Amino acid sequence: MCRNIKTLFNFEPPATDEEVRASALQFVRKLSGFNKPSQANEAAFNQAVDDVAAVARELLASLVTNAPAKSREEEAAKARARAAARFGT
Secondary structure (H helix, E strand, O other): OOOOOOOOOOEEOOOOHHHHHHHHHHHHHHHHOOOOOOHHHHHHHHHHHHHHHHHHHHHHHHOOOOOOOEEHHHHHHHHHHHHHHHHOO
């Protein structure tokens, strides 16, 4: 899986439309192999990003859990700690 795609479910505050679109863009880039599509493929690429983002928003809205929502700040701090341990500071 693409390392740039982050988990968006069960966070407080919920994922923003920008976060969902960024994940959709990374997914479509991974599938297509294009970082930036040619003009000939740009319309199809952008439509795919829009479609994936819409389905992702629908998925996030329909999921349920009994687990408490995760804090974005706590998860970001954990990620920084992992990066510091991995790469040094």
